[in-house]
Amino acid sequence: MVLLTACSAPDGDSGTSPDEETFTIGIAAAKVANPAANLTYAGIKAEAERLGMEVRILDSNLDINKQVSDIDQLTASGADAIFVHLVGDPNAVRSALQRAADAGVLVNGIDGLPTLENVSVIADQSSVIMATQAVEWVGEQLGGEGQVACTGSIPIPVLEIRVATCEEVFREQFPNITVVPRVDALPDDAGGGRTVGEQLLVKYPDLDAILSVTDIIGAGTAAAVNAADRDVLTTGLGASPESVNSVKAGAMSMVLDPKSQEIGAAAVQQVYDILTGKTAIPSETIVVDSEPDLYTKANIGEWIDPTTIVGVVS
Structure with a gap:
């Protein structure tokens, strides 16, 4: 590499x-x-x-x-x-x-x-790097114990790598953290993330964290956690303006910018x-x-929107 x-x-x-x-x-x-x-x-x-x-x-x-x-x-x-x-x-x-x-x-x-x-x-x-970094951050926040969910989405190679890495790193580095069965966010957007978040919160009353395969899905799960007034960590792999704003508002716990x-x-x-x-x-x-750069509410003000530099394509 x-x-x-x-x-x-x-x-x-x-x-x-x-x-x-x-x-x-x-x-x-x-x-x-x-x-x-x-x-x-x-x-x-x-x-x-x-x-x-x-x-x-x-x-x-x-x-x-x-x-x-x-x-x-x-x-x-x-x-x-x-x-x-x-x-x-x-x-x-x-x-x-x-x-x-x-x-x-x-x-x-x-x-x-x-x-x-x-x-x-x-x-x-940096899918493997991001997934590993997210797991390690969550594992440290939970003190190596608890119950977490790793959400997936549409079955494309890059996203499958992220979910598989998430589950593997939890098994290898945090054996006292239980990973609940995978649930996929469909569609792969904030709405799909919110639906998955709501389902997980109902099914697992002791859930401590939801790690999402993308940051947009993560913003959706964070909205579900916020609406339910639950103390559950939410993360996302990526850093789009939508997820950054969620972190700034104190809803989403952490995003990783690759x-x-x-x-x-x-x-x-x-x-x-x-x-x-x-x-x-x-x-x-x-x-x-x-x-990747890791952002929480403590340092999210340092994030610079890259679209202001390279624009977007259509």
């Missing part, structure tokens, strides 16, 4: 000269409307454009068949490199990714891409260096991640 940070050029420096070749980056997105995913896409887009590259984003909206079509479309349109944010069974996109590689497209992933051997760069939103925009920018810098020949195509996948 390689820990990298994004680099910024001086104002006015596009990163290319007029005589340099223009490259096209394609993003086969999972769901553009997802705040954390959008930040990664925005980081890729902002840095790619700073370097003089063109960017094309196709949104699968969590439809694996649409994503296969998107990969083929980006390949056919002449993309030099693509980032794929996988939304389903890795085997479903294997042939499309092989067609891209055979066409000379540099294949890269977001949050893992376990489908092809020659994946060059992964922009990883710095998705920085990860996206650093990953596309690696891709640019490969495309321009500055570095060779790696024999092992380069994984770009970061150490």
Whole structure:
């Protein structure tokens, strides 16, 4: 694993000269409307454009068949490199990714891409790191004892990794904390989180904490806890304005910011260096991640909205 940070050029420096070749980056997105995913896409887009590259984003909206079509479309349109944010069974996109590689497209992933051997760069939103950090924080707050829930959501690879890590770290590091059976928030938004929170609070009167697979779901569970006037810790993996406001209001206990925009920018810098020949195509996948920032009500005032820097994509 390689820990990298994004680099910024001086104002006015596009990163290319007029005589340099223009490259096209394609993003086969999972769901553009997802705040954390959008930040990664925005980081890729902002840095790619700073370097003089063109960017094309196709949104699968969590439809694996649409994503296969998107990969083929980006390949056919002449993309030099693509980032794929996988939304389903890795085997479903294997042939499309092989067609891209055979066409000379540099294949890269977001949050893992376990489908092809020659994946060059992964922009990883630190799912394992975040889940571990959240569990350790909750475990310490509870003094190593209690009852907790780890909520899931739609069964896409990145979210499944988070839930599995959450449950595993509790088993290994906090054996005296009981993890209740998994419940999934559907839809994957604050409303779904609130519904799950309400169900958990009724079913488990001694519940001490709810760890949510995303920060938006976490904001929903926090609303349920607040409405029930229960003393239950609530956390979320990610830091969107909605969840940050929940922490500021004292409803949600903690959020983790994976710095998705920085990860996206650093990953596309690696891709640019490969495309321009500055570095060779790696024999092992380069994984770009970061150490997430942990925010509670005590330090949430330090959080800076990254969309003010990289914007959003649509």
